[in-house]
Structures are given as structure tokens and as C-alpha cells.
Amino acid sequence: MDKKQLKQKAKAIDPIVRIGKAGLNESVLKEIIQQLKSHKLIKIKLLKSCLDSQNRKEMAKEIVKQSEAELVLFQGGVIALYKK
Numbered sequence: 001m002d003k004k005q006l007k008q009k010a011k012a013i014d015p016i017v018r019i020g021k022a023g024l025n026e027s028v029l030k031e032i033i034q035q036l037k038s039h040k041l042i043k044i045k046l047l048k049s050c051l052d053s054q055n056r057k058e059m060a061k062e063i064v065k066q067s068e069a070e071l072v073l074f075q076g077g078v079i080a081l082y083k084k
Contacts (some may be wrong), residue, residue: 006041006072010080015045023050024059029066036069036083046077 016035019028035042044063046056060079064071073080 003072006082007080009041010043010073010082013041013043013080015043015078017042018045018047019050019059020047021049024062029063032063032067032081036067036081040084041072041080041082043073044079044081046079048077050077 016039017028017032032044046059051059056077060071060074063079064081067081067083069081069083071079072082
């Protein structure tokens with residue numbers, strides 16, 4: 001599946017994981033990894049209480065690094081990840 005198809009699929013699904021004011025911690029990462037194993041393609045919502053727009057990119061990079069998944073979509077406060 002190419003990246004364009006993955007983006008289209010990602011836009012059609014609802015966020016499975018939401019990251020709020022507690023931020024990115026170990027339990028959230030475990031949940032992301034578990035959801036990737038189950039669904040392969042997931043959407044994550046970064047809530048406004050989470051952090052400001054500059055740090056969203058850093059958080060997205062950290063999630064990709066820790067989960068060993070491919071970043072499909074990063075738009076506003078939404079991240080879509082795909083893991084083969």
C-alpha cells in the first residue's frame with residue numbers, strides 16, 4: 001500500500017488514542033504500540049491541553065521513534081501511523 005492510499009484511509013478513521021495534559025508517557029506509548037499491532041493504521045489526537053504547536057512536531061517524532069512505525073499523516077493536532 002502506498003503512502004497516498006494510507007493517507008486516504010487515515011482520513012476516514014477516527015482517532016483511537018488521545019494525548020492530553022498528562023503528555024506522552026510510558027502507558028500511552030504502550031497503548032499506541034498495542035493499537036498498531038491490532039489495527040496496523042491508527043490515528044492519534046494531540047489535544048490542546050497537551051502542548052503548543054512547536055512541540056507537537058517533537059512529540060510526533062518521538063512517537064514514531066518509540067513505536068517504530070511510519071508517519072502517514074501529520075496535520076494540526078492529528079497524527080496517523082502505519083506499521084507493517
